[in-house]
Amino acid sequence: MKHTIKGDTITVYLSGELDHHSAESVRQELEGLISSPRVKNLVLDLSRLSFMDSSGIGVVLGRYKTLAKRGGTVAVREPTAHVNRIFSMSGLYQIVEKL
């Protein structure tokens, strides 16, 4: 998974489709990337994520819980119109900032 780290913030670039099938591996990879206590904030670049359903909501919520315990945050940037609607509809934007 493509990612960049700057200070205590990691930016991860998601691509392809995030459904129940891919959710488990995405979850594990993201958990691995944020496992270092140095990482406090996660930014998900969604510009290349072409599909997401409610399984993706669970993945984002789970990472939010991990980082919130450390006083960190989760943010997203450049969601496609479709992914943006799933985020809005689910209320995720109440805890996840759109940059």
Next chain:
Amino acid sequence: MSKINEMRIDFMALPENEAFARVAVGAFMLPLNPTLEEMEDVKTAVSEAVTNAIIHGYENKGGMIRLSAELDEGGVIKMEIIDCGVGIEDVERAREPLYTSLPEMERSGMGFTVMESFMDSVTVLSRPGHGTTVRMEKKLGA
């Protein structure tokens, strides 16, 4: 309203078939000239229903899922996702936003809410021990 096309596919309740079901419905509905947004709405709703059948209906133990769809003249797509799994004891509760029987699996409990938001109507018929049928309808160009 007269029917212009109809299809039926049976496939195994495997996670890799979630994408297959989405693509199949997407291709089938093309004659209705859907907008990109309408196409995504329908594909997402199918994805939610098929995922439910796999993890809740069949509890990840496998089985067969039937996806049937119909296009009507007025630009309406009707679909059914049918499993012969464990069924849902309390359909009303299952449809509540954020309700999930599997919180430890990071399920968001938003599946039915997504289906209801993206489709015009969602009907759930379920009998414990016999399976679940999700019937959905959407008028395109509305």
